[in-house]
Amino acid sequence: MYVNISLDGTAEYTAQYNARGMEGTHTESLVSRLATIRDRLEAGMDRREFLRTLVTGGYALGVAQFLGVDDFLAADDGEVPIVTALVRPDPEDPWSLEERTRTVPATWYASVTKAFELNELLARTAFTGYLGSAVVPGSYERGTASVSVGVSSSFDSIRETFDRLVDGVSLDVETITDIDEIEDGYDGFEPRFVDSVSSAEIPSGVACETPGSIATLGPVMYDPNTRQEFFVTAEHAFGAGADPTTDRLSLPVAGAETVELGSVEYAHPVEDIVAVAPGNRYRPSNTIDTPTPARIRGQFTRLGLADLIARDETLEKVGAVTGHTTGTIQGIDAVTCFTDEFCRRGQIRWGGEMDLTDGDSGSVSYHADPESDDRDVLVAGFNNARTWWPGQSYVWGVGAYRLTDVYGYYF
Structure with missing residues (x-):
């Protein structure tokens, strides 16, 4: 309830x-x-x-x-x-x-x-x-x-x-019921692979591959403490957990062989993200692969998300499976204790359960930057899961501000 x-x-x-x-x-x-x-x-x-x-x-x-x-x-x-x-x-x-x-x-x-x-x-x-x-x-x-x-x-x-x-x-x-029964992902969707890797920069919103599954590649994540730039996706896509000593992230390419992006540098299972250090050939990009490519200019704070709700604004995402969707923000600074023995802090609830399915995890939610040109956006947070019980319908994932507060990362 x-x-x-x-x-x-x-x-x-x-x-x-x-x-x-x-x-x-x-x-x-x-x-x-x-x-x-x-x-x-x-x-x-x-x-x-x-x-x-x-x-x-x-x-x-x-x-x-x-x-x-x-x-x-x-x-x-x-x-x-x-x-x-x-x-x-x-x-x-x-x-x-x-x-x-x-x-x-x-x-x-x-x-x-x-x-x-x-x-x-x-x-x-x-x-x-x-x-x-x-x-x-x-x-x-x-x-x-x-x-x-x-x-x-x-x-x-x-x-x-x-x-x-x-x-x-x-x-x-x-009241909510049947919270212990997790439904399978939706049938009929095919992951969206990049058409080519002619550029060294890999955009977000496309399929990436872990040793165990397909996920969505997130945009470049910056660590100001080490001046590193990371590829990033959902940690749960590595099955039992990402191992920084052995696990690597790859990129499936349509009609071509899979290419390697880099190795896992940091795994954060509570926030459900991995930071992947780029290899020598490819590097992460601050663009999102949409019909009109969007460039990430920064990120919202916790109060910035509250401001979006107060003004009845929406969030968007581009997943490797369900593609581009838009939805309302249902809650911020959320704590979720539904799926694990631990609770996840700093979560965002938005959209509906149809906005995310298997393979979309690792995508980011974002909103247009009102003070920049049409192709600039600000990141709200990650998308890692969706509701599966009657009476509630939303996507949840960790807010970008939470990653900054805890680790210093930003987009």
Whole structure:
């Protein structure tokens, strides 16, 4: 079942928990104090008064900056600047990144940041029956956000836990069934191979081959720490797991022999990606193989994805099997615990289950860059799996911002 926890930008809450196998309570004082401070800000508190509130409340200015509340001090009344994307001002220089900002309503910002905090709290406590959760920002006009929570057990058995977690916040329950039965991929699709390898740069969105299966080749992924450029695809395409000591990635070519792209340098099974070091002959590209080739200029931040949802924008992808599809964003900063013993953080939910099938994993979701020409796009994240149970329909995969936060990688 799913539980929707609605946040309207004004509700305060005290967070308590029921950990796996242990009931108990633990007041999240930082979360509740943050909620109170943000509520008072959006109600029109003077900035000097706000600074005094921080000091008397025990906050250091460094903590205030970490929490993002300094944004309120830098903006006009009622508005907040947020960083929406990391973009290369010079497309030919992969190491030149700059932040792109946008001004948003303070009430919306307060609601969304509360939702992020509550979602993180739910993921940390991981009560019995918890399958995952996701943040769903509302429109700028409404200034709201919600947290969608998936549970496997009867809601009645954990209602008391939820009441403690979200004191004063309404719940909307939706039941899901047959979550343990994974369906096969759709029949009738043929992988899309590259026509030739006349160029040394290999575009993304085409089929690549692991020792065990076909996947979709992602765009070039940059590691600023080592100044390396990687081929990238889904880690689960290597079956039992990618082995950096032996596994290699290849490229099937239509009507020709398969060529080798490189060897696995890093395997990240939780995020479900592999970084493949190019061999001597071919290198990864920042273009996506579409009828009108798209060039990747950068990537969205977590708040940038929230901004897309608030403006009712969509995401696109090009998979090696299902090709080009478009769909709405259903949730961000998601935690998914459906398929493994561990949970995956920083996930994006978008589109529908028909937007992904076997062989599409490793593709990226993206959106047109509104400040560049028609062929420039920004990456949202990877596509690694889809729902297979009744009542829910979306694709999920790790957000690009999560890879940057954890490993420093970017697109």
